[in-house]
Amino acid sequence: MTTASLDPRALRDAFGSFMTGVTVVTANDASGNPIGFTANSFASVSIDPPLLLVCIAKTSRNFATVTAAKGFGVNVLSDKQMAVSNTFAKPVEDRFASVEWRIGPHGAPILAGVSAWFDCSMNEIVDAGDHAILIGRVEAFENGAMAGLGFARGSYITPGLSGKAVSAAAEGVPLIAAVVERDGAVLLIPETDGRWRLPQMALKGGEALAALQDHLAATTGLGIEVGFLYSVYDNKTTGHQHIVYRAAADPGDTQDGRFIPLAELPLDRMDNSATADLLKRFAAESALGNFGVYVGDEKQGKVHPYARKA
Template structure:
């Protein structure tokens, strides 16, 4: 897509491919009242001097107060704080009414339970198109060692859940597989029994994503990227653990093994087992909503942990 034909929504979606953390940027207005907004446009800038930046839209209701404040705080949300992220992303009159907070050493509002916080003085305000860049000098900070909340392509990501689920399935050489999507199609592989299955490999080491990525690159196509964890379950009849990831293939990918099938035309009656049928039916349903979760359980029952979309 050339500059002359940029679609703002398409550009925003492309920016959204970058996995980021989620922060709440806070300050006090001229009357001394706390203000804040959710932001994932945060970056560290320098260690000496200690500098960071966040971006603020000129259309933000907080623009005037934030751009004239003497300082601000950046609260990196913990992975359990999706509700706080949504609260500070909505046009709520008093966003601080439902959260615990305190004034930091440099005067910025600090939220309780965050993964880390930085209380900053305003070092510079830089014009940047339809945004301004708030360049802050870190005056105080604290790191709780709690895992931070992630965000990519419109959905929250919880890294600790993925680590715990994979660790629970690590014994006994689990089977790794992937739901590989390409423009509304899913990659299926024909097994020796002529029934369709997801691409899969037995895990021999302790790096599931690297092993699965290498397998797909050498046997299917190098144009496949593994993404988020999708399902961890035990097949009690075979006594095998299964770890399933989501993945994407480039639009022109031509697999050397298997074929891509439209989600609407998945051959449920010709899949290798009922667990695959249930998994792909869930994927079809979640794909239609654009709201995915991580399933943990066995082949018959378990719990879906939602990766909630940002409100």
């Protein structure tokens, strides 16, 4: 495939599969007023000297201001700051009006409540296609106690939710399963009594995602990409802890089970009511394009939304 034949939208989606943190990059304009924007193209570069980088699009309304500034700040957002991320991603006039902030030791605006912040002098600006790479020398920093906010495939991810899955796994031998979707249909496995279930396995050790990926590949014979955590719950009726992920399947015939359209799911013939409820929620969320992760038991719990980027 040549560069000319690359689909920009598909390339952006592929880049978006890499899970990153979320930052707000800040600086001061020529009049000393604060400016800032949300960015996830951030990376450490060097410890000695202390360097980091962020990228900014040349089409950004902040491009001229940031590249002319003597330095900039990088605020690594905590998992409680989705709203802050959305505020600094929107084209509003005063993004700082709704957040608490202060001037850092080297002069960059520093936001309150962040997971970490870095106040940098401008070390180098590197031309990089339709972006510029800002390499900053860290003049001051602080590492907070808050967990960072994650981002992948257009959705925010809070690490605390995945931590609940680890806690559940520690309490016994959990069943790990997946809602495997393809073209609006979900993979279900038939049982001998005429009921259906999700593809699942008992997790007896090792890394959960790797074990699930191997199990799904062996079960279906298809390429499978395991995605986000979708549900963590105790089923007091069966005595199992359940950890369920979302997954996507490549085209082809499956070796076991059948892909059943969401509108035709046999909800009255699932292996248990908890699975039926999970699939009802999945069908409803699919229609809206807005997913969350459920934490609780087979009867009650809470859905924590993966907020979409504004």
